Amino acid sequence: MKTSRLVLVGLLALPFGCAGSAGTPSLAPELEALLRGFVPLTANDLAVTVANTTVVGLRGVAVTHWDATVPAKVPPFSDTEIRSHGIFNVDLDTTDLQTFMSLYPLGKDDETNPTIQVLAANLPLAMNPGNYHFVHLRVETALAINVADPTLLYEYGFVFDEDGSVSTGYNATEPTKFFNGSDRWYELTYSNAQGWNFMVYTASTTGTGESEVSTITEVSSGAKIIMSGDTLVLMVPANEFTSPMPEYRTTSFVHDGDFGIPSPHSWSGNAEPRVVEGMQRYP
Numbered sequence: 001m002k003t004s005r006l007v008l009v010g011l012l013a014l015p016f017g018c019a020g021s022a023g024t025p026s027l028a029p030e031l032e033a034l035l036r037g038f039v040p041l042t043a044n045d046l047a048v049t050v051a052n053t054t055v056v057g058l059r060g061v062a063v064t065h066w067d068a069t070v071p072a073k074v075p076p077f078s079d080t081e082i083r084s085h086g087i088f089n090v091d092l093d094t095t096d097l098q099t100f101m102s103l104y105p106l107g108k109d110d111e112t113n114p115t116i117q118v119l120a121a122n123l124p125l126a127m128n129p130g131n132y133h134f135v136h137l138r139v140e141t142a143l144a145i146n147v148a149d150p151t152l153l154y155e156y157g158f159v160f161d162e163d164g165s166v167s168t169g170y171n172a173t174e175p176t177k178f179f180n181g182s183d184r185w186y187e188l189t190y191s192n193a194q195g196w197n198f199m200v201y202t203a204s205t206t207g208t209g210e211s212e213v214s215t216i217t218e219v220s221s222g223a224k225i226i227m228s229g230d231t232l233v234l235m236v237p238a239n240e241f242t243s244p245m246p247e248y249r250t251t252s253f254v255h256d257g258d259f260g261i262p263s264p265h266s267w268s269g270n271a272e273p274r275v276v277e278g279m280q281r282y283p
């Protein structure tokens with residue numbers, strides 16, 4: 001695995017505060033600035049947003065790979081170490097959406113603001129006024145938006161149980177598959193050949209073991225992903241889910257083409273909540 005982007009987590013094991021633990025609620029400054037740029041957040045919205053942010057505090061803790069032959073490991077790449085995540089929803093009117101699109105024009109290589117990238121789904125739908133879920137995750141160090149790494153493959157996921165039943169959807173036989181229990185995936189990927197791309201899928205599994213069949217279908221979506229510093233924000237129309245408060249999981253993964261399965265197991269990743277913990281509920 002490349003070492004140029006390798007930051008040992010042990011060197012970054014600094015204490016950090018728990019959002020909203022005392023006094024005035026506050027979001028991570030980068031996230032708050034990003035959202036305040038276009039979301040009409042009220043004080044109450046902000047309080048709800050903070051309340052719905054889970055500070056993980058799992059740095060230094062080993063993550064279980066889905067393949068049982070791969071040893072668990074602490075994520076060696078700090079841009080895959082998820083430090084917090086959260087969800088909230090806000091009604092956006094036409095003016096809000098116009099503000100958003102003027103502040104954050106779509107672009108994979110926005111030279112006017114190289115620290116922010118906004119991606120539409122690969123099969124995009126129009127953004128219409130209405131209720132939107134905002135799901136965010138923060139990692140330990142800034143995401144390499146303009147990365148030109150020749151070999152590493154990145155994947156960040158926001159996956160949901162869109163219908164409120166974990167028994168419907170994707171449930172691979174391997175018990176620690178990062179996306180188990182979900183049925184709708186919002187997935188951001190990077191490769192040198194393709195750059196960053198944002199795809200949306202539905203997924204389901206039937207059978208187990210040798211008779212297991214998973215069906216993964218790319219679908220259209222009005223969602224956007226905003227990449228800024230150490231933060232990813234998924235902005236998704238609430239009407240893309242059956243459940244009004246869909247449970248979710250955030251994930252990260254990097255490897256050099258073999259998913260880290262063969263020795264020397266070159267991978268780094270995280271799933272929050274952990275798969276064994278189920279999906280994250282609205283508090």
Ligand SMILES: [Ca+2]
Binds near residue numbers: 163166168181
């Ligand atoms: Ca389901």
